[in-house]
Amino acid sequence: MKRTHLIAALIVAVGGMTAAQGKGWQARPEVVAQAAKQQPGFNYDESRVESYTLPDPLAQKNSTVKSALMWPPRRAEILDLFRTNVYGRSPGKPESVAFAVVEENPKAMDGASTLRRVAITSRQGAKTHRFELTLFLPNKRPGAAPVFLLINNRPPSNTDPTRKEKSGFWPAEQVIARGYGIGAFHYAELAPDEAKTYRDGVMKFYDESGSTPYTWGALAAWGWGASRAMDYLETDPRVDKAHVAVVGHSRGGKAALWAGAEDERFAMVVSNDSGEGGAALSRRNFGETIERINTSFPHWFTTTYKTFNARVAQLPVDQHMLLSLVAPRALYVASADEDLWADPRGEFLSLAASSPVFALWGDAPIRPADMPAVDAPLIVGRRGYHIRTGGHNLTPYDWERYADFADRVWKAPAARASSEKR
Numbered sequence: 201m202k203r204t205h206l207i208a209a210l211i212v213a214v215g216g217m218t219a220a221q222g223k224g225w226q227a228r229p230e231v232v233a234q235a236a237k238q239q240p241g242f243n244y245d246e247s248r249v250e251s252y253t254l255p256d257p258l259a260q261k262n263s264t265v266k267s268a269l270m271w272p273p274r275r276a277e278i279l280d281l282f283r284t285n286v287y288g289r290s291p292g293k294p295e296s297v298a299f300a301v302v303e304e305n306p307k308a309m310d311g312a313s314t315l316r317r318v319a320i321t322s323r324q325g326a327k328t329h330r331f332e333l334t335l336f337l338p339n340k341r342p343g344a345a346p347v348f349l350l351i352n353n354r355p356p357s358n359t360d361p362t363r364k365e366k367s368g369f370w371p372a373e374q375v376i377a378r379g380y381g382i383g384a385f386h387y388a389e390l391a392p393d394e395a396k397t398y399r400d401g402v403m404k405f406y407d408e409s410g411s412t413p414y415t416w417g418a419l420a421a422w423g424w425g426a427s428r429a430m431d432y433l434e435t436d437p438r439v440d441k442a443h444v445a446v447v448g449h450s451r452g453g454k455a456a457l458w459a460g461a462e463d464e465r466f467a468m469v470v471s472n473d474s475g476e477g478g479a480a481l482s483r484r485n486f487g488e489t490i491e492r493i494n495t496s497f498p499h500w501f502t503t504t505y506k507t508f509n510a511r512v513a514q515l516p517v518d519q520h521m522l523l524s525l526v527a528p529r530a531l532y533v534a535s536a537d538e539d540l541w542a543d544p545r546g547e548f549l550s551l552a553a554s555s556p557v558f559a560l561w562g563d564a565p566i567r568p569a570d571m572p573a574v575d576a577p578l579i580v581g582r583r584g585y586h587i588r589t590g591g592h593n594l595t596p597y598d599w600e601r602y603a604d605f606a607d608r609v610w611k612a613p614a615a616r617a618s619s620e621k622r
Contacts, residue, residue, distance in 0.1 A: 225537070228537075249484055257274070268561055278517065285517060287458050287502060288416035291406055294324045297431050302317050303316070312376055316336075316337070324406060331385055335383040335436075344438055346380050348383070348445045348606075350448065351387055351422055351426055353448070353450060381439060383433070389401065390424065391422060395497070395498050401421060419451070419454050420455075430466065443468075445530075457523070457526075460526050471533045479550050481550045489512075494506045523554040527557045531584070532585070533584070535548065535587040
């Protein structure tokens with residue numbers, strides 16, 4: 201198929217998907233009924249999703265991007281559109297960043313890993329901001345280890361460094377056994393997840409008066425934290441800094457996508473049930489909407505985003521363009537069968553609509569009708585997707601799929617070590 205036809209098939213007039221148009225996942229009637237009961241007044245019926253036209257990620261003012269060499273200026277333009285209209289403009293790297301290992305245990309997990317708790321302190325003028333990174337690295341893996349970095353939006357106990365409390369949300373032992381390192385930081389240390397206090401973290405560090413020229417919301421602050429964690433990971437000789445994945449669930453998944461868009465040092469970006477404002481298309485009238493998310497969480501996005509509450513079609517971007525900003529790096533989007541609020545099909549269609557950009561590097565397209573069945577992951581080139589049995593959560597099943605994907609796109613550790621010697 202010619203690229204122009206591919207773009208037309210994936211970008212134009214998408215909507216009203218029915219069972220006849222795809223043999224993959226379909227929302228079960230009982231799940232639809234439960235969703236309508238839990239969040240009444242919102243659409244969970246595919247037949248009521250009207251046709252819509254998505255912005256073309258390859259279209260520039262006077263031309264169309266036709267090669268990978270032409271992508272960087274368009275990428276910068278899209279990134280600026282998201283900064284202006286959605287997530288806001290963050291200040292970037294501070295004047296200085298310092299790291300201090302506050303705890304190290306070379307025999308953690310019964311000797312399977314090394315634990316490092318690292319204080320990350322940013323300095324801007326006379327002010328400082330500090331948060332903590334928890335990092336486990338596999339002891340049995342030779343050489344530097346690739347790392348999965350989680351933006352933890354659940355209670356800190358979910359990423360307990362003592363491992364006295366273990367959670368499937370962050371199954372560190374499972375990931376270590378696969379030969380990968382695993383790290384986490386708690387999002388509230390960057391910005392409290394409250395509309396009245398969210399500026400009391402890193403935003404106050406930059407501008408204590410609250411009159412900052414930076415327009416960033418809490419999501420951008422959490423993504424900023426991921427970049428500061430990456431600053432440390434680049435310095436650790438036991439970390440394979442060329443293979444670090446940023447991972448997030450729900451609001452953490454939104455932040456992970458934005459972190460991966462702004463910071464190209466992340467070699468993989470993983471969105472788990474990120475929904476509206478994350479991987480899901482905004483132009484679909486399904487589940488959570490822009491107006492609802494801006495009303496419920498006014499501190500997450502820039503003020504400009506709220507002006508599109510009732511005019512979504514005029515938004516100059518949609519979330520497939522956010523996913524496109526990850527190219528040509530690895531991208532995995534995951535949904536859950538019972539999580540209709542996050543619009544699983546909208547998340548998948550967004551991934552499919554990023555195909556014209558990934559095609560610039562030779563990747564085959566993911567088509568709207570390719571949505572897989574439950575628990576049947578789909579991997580196409582640098583992109584992966586699954587919809588898991590169950591509800592809104594980050595589970596050991598999800599982590600296994602992310603490790604499988606890393607094995608594939610980064611090559612298995614032994615194969616990569618062999619290729620690096622050649």
